[in-house]
Amino acid sequence: MFLGKRETDIVSVINRDGTGSVRDLAERFGVTEVTIRRDLKKLEQLSLLKRTHGGAVSIGSGFDWAAFLPTTNGDSEETVADALILPPVPDRVAHTLRERALRKRIPLIAESCPQENGLYLGHDNYEVGHALGEWTGRYFKQHGGTSAHLLDITLQSLPNTRERSRGFIDGLSANVSSVKVFTVDGNGLYDHSYGVARDALHLHPEINIIFGINDDSVLAGIQAHADLDNDPADLIAVVTGGEGKTLLDVLAQDSPLKACAALFPEIVGRLAIDAIVHLWEGGAVPDAIITPYRIMTHDTLKSYYTRKGRDWELIPERFAELVDPMWQRPVHEIKNRTISFAILYRTHEWYQNIVKAVHNRAAEYGIEVRVNDWKDDFSDEIRELRRLIGKLAASYVDDGDTIILDAGVTTEYMAPFLRDCPNIAVVTNSVNLLQRLQSYPNVDLIVTGGKFDGTTRSLLGRGAQLLLRDIRADKAFIVADGLSAEFGVSSATEMKAEVQRAMITAAREVIVLADHTILDVEADFHMTGLDAVDTLITDMGITASQRLDLSHRGIRVLIAGEVSNLQ
Structure with missing residues (x-):
């Protein structure tokens, strides 16, 4: 076909x-x-x-x-989760999802990387890297090494992986007097790691040690070394990971991979569930739950893992040795609870094995686990924040008001809450709002003219501006694409910005609707300065410094979904 x-x-x-x-x-x-x-x-x-x-x-x-x-x-409609497991996703996304946990008052488990307002579940990344670096230094010297030329395949964007690299370099340097480091950023992904490793190995054939911050990184480095026809006997490769079958298979063979600081995803996944249950039941909140690691070599691999078909399985007795007795607790049934797990890299065996462990342990309690791509979780949360902003904005519409509603998702969320506002007039350029409001008997609906824009489903251009010049409204609700101190309020297109400026001129009070991801962002076209804004309605993701700066500029800042407003 x-x-x-x-x-x-x-x-x-x-x-x-x-x-x-x-x-x-x-x-x-x-x-x-x-x-x-x-x-x-x-x-x-x-x-x-x-x-x-x-x-x-x-x-x-x-x-x-x-x-x-x-x-x-x-x-x-998505079921509201009772807890969130959050991996080290990009900062803006992490901030948004953390605020969701705070707003919903649910436990947040920060997997692998510390998160504000979250319980950290993971390793002491510097310690893990340092221990592996010390082991590598001793092994290097025992096998006649004198000058170490290290290829550090790291991931610079995340603090946990930076700490692993820093710890490894310090541990190696503490045991080898001559160390030269070549650091490359492999993004934690095989293809990218292979490319940068191959370039480094081509330019520096003297490299004799490769360290990878995860399985993909070191396996890519080993493959790049082989593809350049280098002698595998000249290379020592080590890794912090042991995420799954692929790397364990290589460690079981005679290969340049000499050691792995095994991080045991099976244990991390199980502890995530036990920690959440502990928090649900009002248990004391520790500063962190530091998960175990062990330096595992070809000779000691089968002391930790046993073959089960084509896979490897952690030996049950090892769990009892590795895990704090506090977390070796009996299970009991927990009804009507759901945990959301935002996955970072679905192709990584680390997350595949954590997910299996999470599901297995949750099933013992009777807990439902919902696994989502972090991008989906982020998109869902932004939609919810905009709904909350729209709801709060609608509460500021008074009896008899004439209001201007800009086209946008956030103003569309205002629509159902306007049904009970008596005797209001709504001026809009939004086709979607026209369709939603036309059946409301309490709304006197006025639609601007203009050219239809299919992307925004709005009416733009000179026709829209002409009608707005002849109207005086009590309030204009403007949907911003960007808002910053330097550039003011901004829009994605010039035609949209022109109509929004006409809306602002026509209103006695200007209310800007912008979720926190819009703040400190500059869209392509300037709409108006901040001095034209009376009120900003945003969400809990706004930082204290942003809120203070806007307040100093005379802008009233209203927070949708604020915890104090939910009590």
């Missing part, structure tokens, strides 16, 4: 990422979700991927994500 370009690209995306949701694929390819579902059905029939409820997963990943993904079709 012939595949079109979109279908071919869908397969490439799924194979690269390991998974993809219908929503994300529809946005990526600019088609409807119905079209994507039809594409996925065809591709599954050709055995090119496996469909899930709400997306698809790669067949070639060797891991059945379908067994762990939510059983929603992607259109139903």
Whole structure:
């Protein structure tokens, strides 16, 4: 059967990422979700991927994500989770999801990397790296090494991986007098690590030690070394990880991989569930839960893991030795509780094995676990924040007001809350708001003219501006694409900015609606200065410094979903 370009690209995306949701694929390819579902059905029939409820997963990943993904079709309302497990996702995303946990008053487990307001569950990354560096230094000297030329394949964007590299270099330097370090950023991904490692090894053939911050990093480095026809006997490769079968298979062989600081994802996943149960039951909150590690070599591998078919399984007795007795507790049934786990890299065996451990332990308690891509979790939270902003904005519409509603998702969220506002007039350039408000008997609806813009489903241009020049409204609710001290309030397009300026001129009070991801952002086109803004309605993600700066400028800042407002 012939595949079109979109279908071919869908397969490439799924194979690269390991998974993809219908929503994300529809946005990526600019088609409807119905079209994507039809594409996925065809591709599954050709055995090119496996469909899930709400997306698809790669067949070639060797891991059945379908067994762990939510059983929603992607259109139903998301169940509110009772706890969140959050890996080290990008800062802005982490900030948003942390604020969700605070707003919902649910436990937050910060996996692998400390997070503000979260209980850290992970290793002392510097200590792990340092211990492996010391071991490597001793091994290097025992095998006749004098001058160490280290290729450090790290991940600079995350503090936990930076600490692993720093610890390793310090540990190695404490045992070897001559150490020269070549650091490259592999992004924690095999393909990128391979490229930068190959370049470094080509330019510096004297490299005799490779350290990787995770399995993909070191395996890519070993492969790059081999592909340059270097002698494997001249290389010592070590790693902080031991994430799964792929690396353990290599460690079991005679290869340049000499040691692994094993981090035991099976234990981390189990402890995540036990820690959440502990918090649900009002247990004392520790500063952190430091998970165990061990330096594992070819000779000691089978002291920790045993073969089970094609996989490796942690020896049960080792769990009792490695884990604090506090966390070796009996289970009991817990009803009607759900845990959300935001996954960072679905193709990484680290997260595949943590997910299995999380599900297995949760099943013993009777707890439901919902595994989501962090991008989906972030998108869902932004939608919820905009709904809360829209709800709060609607509460500031008074009896008899004439209001201007800018086109945008946030003003659309105002619509259902305007149903009970008596005797209001609404001026808008939004086609979606026209459709939603036209049946409200309490609303006198006025629609601007103008040219229809399909992207924003709004009316723009001179026609819209002409009507707004002849109107005086009590309040204008403006949806911002950017808001910063230097550039003021900004918009994605020039035509949109022009209409918004006319709205601002027509109103006695200007209320800007912007979730926290819009703050300190500059969109392409200046709309107005901050001196024209009377009120900003945002969410709990706003920082204290941002709030203070805006207040000093005379802007009233209202916070949607603020914990104090929920009491």
